[in-house]
Amino acid sequence: MNIAELQKKLLAAARANPPGDRVPYAFEKRVMALLAARATTDPLAMWMRGLWQAAVSCAVIALLLGVWAFFNPTASTNADDLSQNFENTLLASVDQNDLAQ
Amino acid sequence: MEPTEADLIAAVLRGDAASFEPLVQRYSPRVFATARRYARRESEVEDISQEVWLKAYEKLKSFRGEAPFEHWLMRLTVRTCYDFLRGHQRNRESSFSDLTEPENDWLERFVAQPETASENADAARLLIERILERLSPQARLVITLLEIEDRSVKEIAQLTGWSVPLVKVRAFRARAEMRRILAKMAMDKYL
Numbered sequence: 001m002n003i004a005e006l007q008k009k010l011l012a013a014a015r016a017n018p019p020g021d022r023v024p025y026a027f028e029k030r031v032m033a034l035l036a037a038r039a040t041t042d043p044l045a046m047w048m049r050g051l052w053q054a055a056v057s058c059a060v061i062a063l064l065l066g067v068w069a070f071f072n073p074t075a076s077t078n079a080d081d082l083s084q085n086f087e088n089t090l091l092a093s094v095d096q097n098d099l100a101q
Numbered sequence: 102m103e104p105t106e107a108d109l110i111a112a113v114l115r116g117d118a119a120s121f122e123p124l125v126q127r128y129s130p131r132v133f134a135t136a137r138r139y140a141r142r143e144s145e146v147e148d149i150s151q152e153v154w155l156k157a158y159e160k161l162k163s164f165r166g167e168a169p170f171e172h173w174l175m176r177l178t179v180r181t182c183y184d185f186l187r188g189h190q191r192n193r194e195s196s197f198s199d200l201t202e203p204e205n206d207w208l209e210r211f212v213a214q215p216e217t218a219s220e221n222a223d224a225a226r227l228l229i230e231r232i233l234e235r236l237s238p239q240a241r242l243v244i245t246l247l248e249i250e251d252r253s254v255k256e257i258a259q260l261t262g263w264s265v266p267l268v269k270v271r272a273f274r275a276r277a278e279m280r281r282i283l284a285k286m287a288m289d290k291y292l
Contacts, residue, residue, distance in 0.1 A: 001211075001212050001287045001291070002215065003280050003283045003284055003287065004280070005215055006211060006215075006283055006287075007276075007279060007280060007283055009211065009215065009218060009220055009225065010220075010225060010228055010229040010232060010283075011229070011244075011248045011249060012220040013220035013221070013222070013225035013226050013228070013229050014226070014229045014233075014248075014249045015248075015249055015251070016220050016221050016226075017221075017226045018134070019134050019137030019138055020133075020134065020137065021130035021131065021133055021134035022130075022133065023129040023130055023133050023150075024147060027125070027129055027147075027150070028122050028125040028126045028129065029122075030151070031121075031122075031125050031151060031154045031155070032118070032119070032121065032122050032125070034151065034155065035118060035121065035155070035158055036118070038155070039118070
């Protein structure tokens with residue numbers, strides 16, 4: 001059997017018989033109904049949208065705070081004071097115990 | 102006056118989902134004809150077409166309007182059909198012992214006198230469907246687009262998202278794969 005010739009013949013058969021383009025009755029209505037159902041009952045999509053919006057807001061806030069901290073050199077000295085005060089407060093009981101001994 | 106395609110797309114993007122319906126109505130015949138090249142059962146054809154339209158609605162924002170909507174939709178259709186083929190790789194290793202009588206007759210006529218075996222015969226159409234079903238998804242897609250739909254390599258590259266050299270390589274392999282399957286069919290029948 002001539003395989004190359006058979007291949008040619010069968011491909012010609014496929015070309016000679018193109019598939020039909022018939023569309024089932026009211027197919028577009030079915031698609032529209034599916035789209036409507038998806039839009040109303042897709043909690044995952046709503047959750048994802050909310051998450052993305054929250055992520056973008058957080059990124060913008062972080063960026064603004066970063067810019068603000070960068071352009072405020074006085075903020076760093078205040079931060080040092082704050083950390084020192086915080087440490088003193090936290091270790092106050094230990095210091096008192098040391099003094100009592 | 103009937104709204105143009107661009108008007109309908111713009112309306113859908115503004116949130117008017119109802120404007121999508123005329124697009125579905127207008128282009129569904131093309132989508133169905135393409136899906137029928139890759140799926141035999143009508144229920145599968147409908148599933149593919151439905152999937153295409155749902156994806157089209159979701160991805161409409163990515164349509165930039167540089168090329169006609171139909172081209173964009175056909176890319177989506179071909180890729181959905183390819184996904185379908187990859188998900189439904191069945192019967193690829195079965196033998197050809199279950200050929201029907203008309204198919205056997207057609208083959209015998211071809212062996213005896215190749216020129217008398219008509220390509221318009223139903224048996225030839227069924228035989229090529231059997232062969233295509235046994236091809237790998239990549240090979241089937243390339244053979245269908247290149248040999249049956251007579252598209253250029255460049256067009257296939259645009260439709261599939263593959264590079265031009267990759268399409269050429271896959272076309273070469275697909276033809277070889279098809280010849281191997283035909284040889285197997287000949288062996289199953291005559292040995």
